[in-house]
Amino acid sequence: MRWPSSAAVAASQxxxxxxxxxxxxxxxxxxxxxxxxxxxxxxxxNAARLLGTIDRVGTLEAGKLAxxxxxxxxPIADITVTERPVxxxxxxxxxxxxxxx
Numbered sequence: 001m002r003w004p005s006s007a008a009v010a011a012s013q014x015x016x017x018x019x020x021x022x023x024x025x026x027x028x029x030x031x032x033x034x035x036x037x038x039x040x041x042x043x044x045x046n047a048a049r050l051l052g053t054i055d056r057v058g059t060l061e062a063g064k065l066a067x068x069x070x071x072x073x074x075p076i077a078d079i080t081v082t083e084r085p086v087x088x089x090x091x092x093x094x095x096x097x098x099x100x101x
Contacts, residue, residue, distance in 0.1 A: 023082040026075070036079040
């Protein structure tokens, strides 16, 4: 199945995917025809736009709410690095800082 980039949106936080495994969505989207960049946008800015919250979330900009995740590589080259976060900041508090798994 190929998704047009304009329609690609990852599931919201209220989804049946087990906590901590939702980064698999990026891999699944790439496996089904999106580019890595399109899949990342689907889970961030496109999702916020669809949900009507783009003015508050979805991109890293001054004045917006954001959780920040760092991964051990370039997700454009290898989308699966999104499944191995090495740093997570939520609501301005570091909640994970460790070496890649």
